Amino acid sequence: MLSVMKYLKKMYPTVQLLYEPESSLYDDHHPSTSARTELGPNAIDPWSPDSNSAPVDLVITLGGDGTILRASSLFKTGPVPPVLSFSMGTLGFLLPFDIHDFQSIIRDTFEQRVTVLKRMRLACTIHDADGKEIGGSTSAGLQVMNEVVLHRGRSPHLSIVDVLVDGVHLTEAFADGLIVSTPTGSTAYSLSAGGPIVHPLAKALLLSPISPRSLSFRPVVLPETSKVTLMVNSKSRTPAEISMDGHEPSTGFRVLSPGQSVKVQESPYPIPCVRRTSIAGSEMNSERNGDCDIPDGDGRSDDWVRDINTLLQFNATFRNKGILKQIQSSGN
Amino acid sequence: MLSVMKYLKKMYPTVQLLYEPESSLYDDHHPSTSARTELGPNAIDPWSPDSNSAPVDLVITLGGDGTILRASSLFKTGPVPPVLSFSMGTLGFLLPFDIHDFQSIIRDTFEQRVTVLKRMRLACTIHDADGKEIGGSTSAGLQVMNEVVLHRGRSPHLSIVDVLVDGVHLTEAFADGLIVSTPTGSTAYSLSAGGPIVHPLAKALLLSPISPRSLSFRPVVLPETSKVTLMVNSKSRTPAEISMDGHEPSTGFRVLSPGQSVKVQESPYPIPCVRRTSIAGSEMNSERNGDCDIPDGDGRSDDWVRDINTLLQFNATFRNKGILKQIQSSGN
Amino acid sequence: MLSVMKYLKKMYPTVQLLYEPESSLYDDHHPSTSARTELGPNAIDPWSPDSNSAPVDLVITLGGDGTILRASSLFKTGPVPPVLSFSMGTLGFLLPFDIHDFQSIIRDTFEQRVTVLKRMRLACTIHDADGKEIGGSTSAGLQVMNEVVLHRGRSPHLSIVDVLVDGVHLTEAFADGLIVSTPTGSTAYSLSAGGPIVHPLAKALLLSPISPRSLSFRPVVLPETSKVTLMVNSKSRTPAEISMDGHEPSTGFRVLSPGQSVKVQESPYPIPCVRRTSIAGSEMNSERNGDCDIPDGDGRSDDWVRDINTLLQFNATFRNKGILKQIQSSGN
Amino acid sequence: MLSVMKYLKKMYPTVQLLYEPESSLYDDHHPSTSARTELGPNAIDPWSPDSNSAPVDLVITLGGDGTILRASSLFKTGPVPPVLSFSMGTLGFLLPFDIHDFQSIIRDTFEQRVTVLKRMRLACTIHDADGKEIGGSTSAGLQVMNEVVLHRGRSPHLSIVDVLVDGVHLTEAFADGLIVSTPTGSTAYSLSAGGPIVHPLAKALLLSPISPRSLSFRPVVLPETSKVTLMVNSKSRTPAEISMDGHEPSTGFRVLSPGQSVKVQESPYPIPCVRRTSIAGSEMNSERNGDCDIPDGDGRSDDWVRDINTLLQFNATFRNKGILKQIQSSGN
Ligand SMILES: NC(=O)C1=CN([C@@H]2O[C@H](COP(=O)(O)OP(=O)(O)OC[C@H]3O[C@@H](n4cnc5c(N)ncnc54)[C@H](O)[C@@H]3O)[C@@H](O)[C@H]2O)C=CC1
Ligand SMILES: NC(=O)C1=CN([C@@H]2O[C@H](COP(=O)(O)OP(=O)(O)OC[C@H]3O[C@@H](n4cnc5c(N)ncnc54)[C@H](O)[C@@H]3O)[C@@H](O)[C@H]2O)C=CC1
Ligand SMILES: NC(=O)C1=CN([C@@H]2O[C@H](COP(=O)(O)OP(=O)(O)OC[C@H]3O[C@@H](n4cnc5c(N)ncnc54)[C@H](O)[C@@H]3O)[C@@H](O)[C@H]2O)C=CC1
Ligand SMILES: NC(=O)C1=CN([C@@H]2O[C@H](COP(=O)(O)OP(=O)(O)OC[C@H]3O[C@@H](n4cnc5c(N)ncnc54)[C@H](O)[C@@H]3O)[C@@H](O)[C@H]2O)C=CC1
Structure with missing residues (x-):
């Protein structure tokens, strides 16, 4: 430095x-x-x-x-x-x-x-059961570059979270957690949770579940204009922990109780x-x-193509003898 | 009628x-x-x-x-x-x-x-190994609403297909086939192949592999401005069959030999x-x-939310007793 | 009662x-x-x-x-x-x-x-970095019916866990966690994490990753005679929390530090x-x-077939009009 | 040679x-x-x-x-x-x-x-709608080492196949195809279709769908004693092509019409x-x-562990810098 x-x-x-x-x-x-x-x-x-x-x-x-x-x-x-x-x-x-x-x-x-x-980036605000903003977020909302996550954290029980898109109830998720991700974040936690790879120039938000108790919760790609709300369901036996880009929100507000919610939309910045x-x-x-x-x-897309191929080893075909030989010769 | x-x-x-x-x-x-x-x-x-x-x-x-x-x-x-x-x-x-x-x-x-x-919709053109357009497609290109598929068809062998995005080589796919889909088509064949659900208003193309011989070929969401080329690799032991919205191209050109390709981009219509x-x-x-x-x-998103919930049974949580009871009471 | x-x-x-x-x-x-x-x-x-x-x-x-x-x-x-x-x-x-x-x-x-x-059931013992048994487990080992889980818990960082099968190093997992499950447990947490459904009479152990930072960590089915060790890697920035059938081990020992491990094998009971x-x-x-x-x-397999169909809604085909009609008529 | x-x-x-x-x-x-x-x-x-x-x-x-x-x-x-x-x-x-x-x-x-x-290996027999064996299979049944596949082949339409396990109806599959695989075959076609990796010594059969029109058709692991029947549903608009270890059955019988079926069980050989x-x-x-x-x-498990790691690049973690460096240095 x-x-x-x-x-x-x-x-x-x-x-x-x-x-x-x-x-x-x-x-x-x-x-x-x-x-x-x-x-x-x-x-x-x-x-x-x-x-x-x-x-x-x-x-x-x-x-x-x-x-x-x-x-x-x-x-x-x-x-x-x-x-x-x-x-x-x-x-x-x-x-x-x-x-x-x-x-x-x-x-x-x-x-x-x-x-x-x-x-x-995404701009996020945290809300009480009555819709009032809490958690001291700034005027522009908390800014995230990868994703917002709600997760059961240490609780042994699944969290129950309602997902609303533009005010319409999309689904009730019984899961370890839920991710709302940017295209950039699609190669971070969302990818681990099974989400698709989204090109950074695609205009989209990505909703991916973490270990959902459902056979049929497929990741969802939404228009970048969507407003997504994740609300801890009142039946949920446990609160849910928020994390933003892998950290607790900078305002220190960390746990959503049943009824509380986080609202997410594209940031102007x-x-x-x-x-x-x-x-x-x-x-x-x-x-x-x-x-x-x-x-x-x-x-x-040169950078991105290179990155998903070398860093993520995207589609490393079994027949890819180039890679294979190197592995073998290195005694791996 | x-x-x-x-x-x-x-x-x-x-x-x-x-x-x-x-x-x-x-x-x-x-x-x-x-x-x-x-x-x-x-x-x-x-x-x-x-x-x-x-x-x-x-x-x-x-x-x-x-x-x-x-x-x-x-x-x-x-x-x-x-x-x-x-x-x-x-x-x-x-x-x-x-x-x-x-x-x-x-x-x-x-x-x-x-x-x-x-x-x-997508506009597609079919090309010879030397890049010349073949297959008699019209000036605006063949129009598809769901997807273009290249598939090994009846061949017992995997097809090998190169994928290029905006002229840059993305990957070489050993697979049963490949799908380039619109958001509309994301709930059709691509969904069966493991792809995400894409909202019809999201501006994106979706690339999904069908039974790829790779542990790491995740579906990819591209900007809607991308130009995607699928080219049958010269090593491919088999040709690949094209299908568009579940049918052979209206021009009757049905099979791509090694070296031939199909180019796909957003249609103006x-x-x-x-x-x-x-x-x-x-x-x-x-x-x-x-x-x-x-x-x-x-x-x-009301229509879409209703459709993915009732038609696809998206995220039918195991605890969803509403559905469960109906199933039981109907003796199903 | x-x-x-x-x-x-x-x-x-x-x-x-x-x-x-x-x-x-x-x-x-x-x-x-x-x-x-x-x-x-x-x-x-x-x-x-x-x-x-x-x-x-x-x-x-x-x-x-x-x-x-x-x-x-x-x-x-x-x-x-x-x-x-x-x-x-x-x-x-x-x-x-x-x-x-x-x-x-x-x-x-x-x-x-x-x-x-x-x-x-699985019999589990917890071990120190030098292999000595800790955690006060009983002579027969801690008994689990669903699964043993190692999970990052509240830690923001991925845990790094080595997996050994019969003493041979299988892989180093960067993930939220890892599950070793019985066939019974295959429909519990492992299913949420993406694992296959295993018939309760199949003689097998199931290893499933939870949100692994890898495109290619597929669930693994092992012979029921396998001895599986999960060891927190010494590079891991965080300890890992053990949970057994959704609870901390009955001995109260809850967190594995780097070097510590849990050994899992079929229980005689x-x-x-x-x-x-x-x-x-x-x-x-x-x-x-x-x-x-x-x-x-x-x-x-009657019970099991009924269960995976009605409780899990296994393979609820989109065309399944029986279910569909009920949903619609119930105004859902 | x-x-x-x-x-x-x-x-x-x-x-x-x-x-x-x-x-x-x-x-x-x-x-x-x-x-x-x-x-x-x-x-x-x-x-x-x-x-x-x-x-x-x-x-x-x-x-x-x-x-x-x-x-x-x-x-x-x-x-x-x-x-x-x-x-x-x-x-x-x-x-x-x-x-x-x-x-x-x-x-x-x-x-x-x-x-x-x-x-x-699996022993397979092919049957007419009335249950009579057809296709000239030998007394011990057709022997397969990897898998039996029913596939729509060139048909543009999904095939509809009923799956029975030990005579009990498990599910009706709308899909490109279905695979019944041995543990050996779990790393072949089934893996491409999304199935788990099954250790060759695990006693199990594996049922994996190929591009099913369902969000919830998870692969299923069955006891090795199971008798699995795949029967082309009478509603199916298309026949289904059988392939065994990647080839048509040695008896030359290749296409199952609606009502016809293939029965699969563990081979004594x-x-x-x-x-x-x-x-x-x-x-x-x-x-x-x-x-x-x-x-x-x-x-x-040494051989197997080596194979899934080097041939399949199982769990090639993004952080795996060993592999990464080789790729980079080879200018790949
Ligand atoms: N199971 C998982 O995969 C988990 C992933 N994370 C991710 O970690 C991120 C925080 O990163 P760090 O502070 O570095 O924590 P960290 O040191 O725990 O690293 C997480 C890993 O994710 C990688 N990463 C971060 N952003 C990425 C991106 N946009 N695309 C591809 N890889 C990316 C990092 O290089 C690092 O390898 C979070 O935003 C979240 O996405 C956090 C928890 C669990
Ligand atoms: N394994 C699979 O899932 C396969 C799916 N297809 C799909 O079939 C489509 C052609 O449809 P049809 O002529 O009706 O053939 P079809 O009669 O074989 O029906 C295919 C099924 O897909 C449904 N479908 C079509 N477009 C859809 C969409 N955009 N979203 C949700 N569901 C949709 C239809 O309602 C029908 O249930 C192709 O464009 C392709 O997407 C074709 C072959 C295999
Ligand atoms: N993301 C997830 O899916 C998570 C699942 N769990 C599971 O919860 C289990 C503990 O269960 P509870 O004490 O009831 O906790 P719980 O009240 O949190 O319920 C977990 C759910 O799993 C169901 N379940 C439990 N065992 C099952 C099995 N063998 N097959 C199918 N469903 C099963 C229960 O009916 C309940 O719906 C753990 O053994 C673990 O498998 C625990 C944490 C997260
Ligand atoms: N989409 C796919 O992945 C498809 C896979 N196949 C597989 O091909 C097999 C026939 O093999 P070939 O005659 O060599 O045809 P092939 O020359 O088309 O090769 C198929 C590939 O599968 C590999 N393979 C075969 N058995 C394997 C196993 N047990 N574990 C790991 N890899 C294996 C071969 O080495 C080869 O790379 C079939 O039994 C079927 O499993 C066949 C059609 C499609």
Whole structure:
């Protein structure tokens, strides 16, 4: 992280560097006193979501898929600046770039030779049995990038949850839990629960059950304009735990009692993620992203195809001798 | 059918009635000589897709889901008039109305108290190994409402098919077959093959494998702008049979040899289907459908929710005692 | 429950009635003071698993599927007497008889006009990283009738669990959890997790993953002689919670840390369950069950077929108009 | 193949070599005139299933999984000699040995340092609507090693098939087809259709649907003593094609009309397959296999575990960086 900062400082001296003080919760790469010394005392400032400081133009994350989920959770109330994500080792679905290439990629980014993929987010609000909003969510709603989950958690008993779509009762679910996912989240928990793979540019919400007591609860793909409500059924013997992108809601409200509900819909604030293929420079277009000058990609699916094939081992056919031979030769 | 025609003739004497001569292939309700006698000699004329006669303003189908698929196949080259579909007994996904209610529904339709659901169709073209279009498809491409399927058919051997999305190679499938489906088709063959349920208003294409020799070929949801190519792999020991909405392509071209391919993308000509809930009259909007004056519905999901629950028995929870008791009491 | 007891006392005065004092935890039908008054002061005695009182000849359960799981958990160390289970309303997989018919069924049972289905149980022991048994399990091992589950519980992170079969490493599972199930348990949690339906007479163990982070973790059917070990991987960021038949182990040991494991194998003590079809009296055979004189059934599948069709709504075909009509007519 | 024969002739001169004349249908390795010249005129004789020549003591197959299925189909009426199977390149589920190691493996086999895995087969008979056997099947029934399939074949319409287990009606299937599989066959077609992986030593039959028009047709595991009947329903608009181990029945009877049925049960004649792990010599036991002196293995699961992991890529976790790195580095 330090070397990334030093590089930025050297190449783009007028850039104001900020860091997220909590990030040390997630990795060990957070700027130590020595870092500050090396960069100079005012080279880098802490940043907080509520700060009144100048708006952020670019977010850089370093670490696992969790770091970008964390970054997403910090931008709750308005447009999100483009996010440039580096993996520290393993590639990930949300991590197009390897840290070793950081110099050339940062250069491409600053020189606007990249495009972004706008990843849809969901805006969620939590409600009491009488419909009143609770849980202290912000005006724009809690923002999630992967999914909202209701789960029985430690309770030995199934939770019973009613699902409403645009106010119409769709079904009553007896299950370990339910997932409302973005296309981005379709390769996260929903995939484990048996859901389909949804291309990040498809305009859709995904409803997937977790271990439902039913032979016939198939995952459901809804229009992105749908408003989905998950309400703990009054018959449910147990409350249900909410989790958002794998964490409890940032407001700390964690458990829904019977009658309480969470409402989910598309957020007006997607996350513009700097894309791998875009580097080629050949596929710019002219739509602009807020204050930031990185154009949208045109939806070419190279990154995504590569990811589902190498990271998920999608359709690893038994006959795929290429893979097979490697496995054998590696004595695996 | 006769009574429907008589009713139309009586209520709307200036309406020109047409019938599809081939429809007798599909059911027994085709107008006999006696019908013509009863209605008067010029009351009803045969119609063919290529006819130069005046454009059709409304299509009425009577029969199973197959009748509307058939109607769809007749409109190949331009906008499709609204389709009003009656079931002759069983309700179906594509059959919102029961024939017993035909009078009131026809009245509502003529008086524009209904809305339509525009169901996406796919436009397909068939190509030789060198990319040249074959199979005599029309300019707009072959139109399908449910899905295109490539299947090994009677061959004992798996077919090997390459899937390309927007020109990028997604995967090589060893399988009984592959399905590219519309949201409408998601509750047809794709569902049997393990695919998710896609709401008809979701903008998406669905790629589902049929019995793939892989543990990891999950169904894939693509943006509706995707161009999908299915190409029989040159290693494939068998050709693959094409079927469109359950029939061989109307051009009669039925078998793809290794190297040949079918290309699929969203058609510019959806089918405007008269909707059940729209009858309520409360949810009109003002977008007009071509020459026809029936407005689009606003996407409320009542019909669809009812259909997946009653027709598919979606998420029939084991505890669903309502259903259970009925089954028991009926001695089933 | 009182009326069952009174009936037993009247018809079979020499029978010694016992009751399980904890059963009030599970339902409200537990003998009150008034019951004791009515039956006479010594008519009924409390019973506990450790009691030195005379062995039990027949267990009668009243309530949901949970009551028989509870009864199973009380017989830990030797052969189990036949179990006669009545539902108090809903039929269940483990509840062949309706309480309304109790008189005739008790008569059939006492007069040996019934047969039993021996339901396999699993014997489990819990081990430390060095292999030493912990958790205070009894000599015969903890007995489960449905399944043993390791689950991440409330932890937001996936658990990592190694699976060994007969000492050979089968796989490393990143998942919400893992299930080792009996054929009986195949219609319980395992079914929700995507497992196959296993006939109770099939000799097999079933390993099913719960929401695995893998596209290719298919459920596995093992010979009933297999010894399966689930060990929390040392890399696992979270411990895993054990649950047995939906409860924490009766020894109170609930959480496995990395390195700890649970070993599972077929128990020598199945549960002989009095069967519904056997009542017909036509399918006796001569194998005897311990001290009890109820013969084994011959494995005819009538009960099971009825159960999977009516309780699970197995293969409820969309065309199943019988069911459909009932649903519609009931205005559902 | 020639070199295998020469080796056998040299090492074990008293062994009588036979070959299956039809095998040239399956590969190119069939003994040519030159082979006969080299080996000597009487060194090798053709063999046919009906021949009255001396019984076979050992079968050697060379080729893909199909060659052992073919060998199985030749032994229809009695005990099968042990089968030693070599792959000519790709390993397969039924192909434990690589042809490169043939010398040491043949030596181990002749010196009885190997064990066998008895793979269950199914015995099938085909019946008319009135129950009379048709299709000219032999007395012991048609023998299959993987599975029997009923499939709609080229018909565009779903077939409707009734499933009976031990004479009790289990379900009416609207589907592309149905599979009754052995444990061995569980990794073949049934796996593609969504079935579980069944260990070859589990005593069970597996019923798996192919693309059923139902959300709730889960695969079913039955006791190996079950008698399963698949009968084409009289309502079925199409006949159903039978295939056995991927081929039409050897009697040439290929299509079942409505009312006709196929009955399936465990065959008394399993296939003793020489096993890989057994070579270690450490796990012999004393049960003898007919005239052949190779003992049964003790069911250790090493081979199987290796196969499902390397051949099927069972539970290839996304985090499996070992595999991942190889894929990346190979530029795949
Ligand atoms: N059974 C399961 O599969 C569970 C999955 N999760 C997922 O974990 C996510 C939180 O991730 P972390 O904070 O990293 O927790 P974590 O460290 O527990 O990792 C979960 C895994 O999911 C991967 N992941 C995250 N987002 C992804 C995406 N959009 N596509 C593909 N893979 C993705 C991560 O790389 C990591 O391998 C949640 O949003 C949820 O989707 C959470 C609980 C259970
Ligand atoms: N294994 C399977 O499930 C197979 C399904 N099909 C489907 O059959 C369709 C052709 O239908 P028909 O000419 O009526 O043939 P058909 O008479 O063979 O009926 C197929 C069944 O699918 C139903 N169906 C058709 N479209 C549907 C939709 N969009 N949503 C829900 N259900 C639907 C029909 O009502 C009928 O029950 C094809 O487009 C294909 O989707 C075709 C072959 C195999
Ligand atoms: N997501 C899920 O499906 C979950 C299922 N369970 C199951 O609950 C069982 C405990 O049952 P209860 O104490 O009654 O808890 P419970 O009151 O939470 O009920 C669980 C449901 O499973 C049913 N059930 C239990 N055993 C069954 C069997 N062998 N076949 C078919 N259905 C069965 C019960 O009738 C009840 O509907 C556990 O052994 C586990 O199998 C537990 C947690 C989650
Ligand atoms: N969609 C599918 O998966 C289909 C599968 N098959 C299977 O093909 C078998 C016939 O095999 P071939 O004559 O070689 O035809 P084939 O050359 O078409 O090969 C089928 C594939 O199945 C593999 N296979 C065969 N038996 C296996 C087993 N027990 N476990 C794991 N893999 C196995 C073969 O190695 C080959 O890769 C049939 O018994 C049937 O199981 C047949 C048709 C469709």
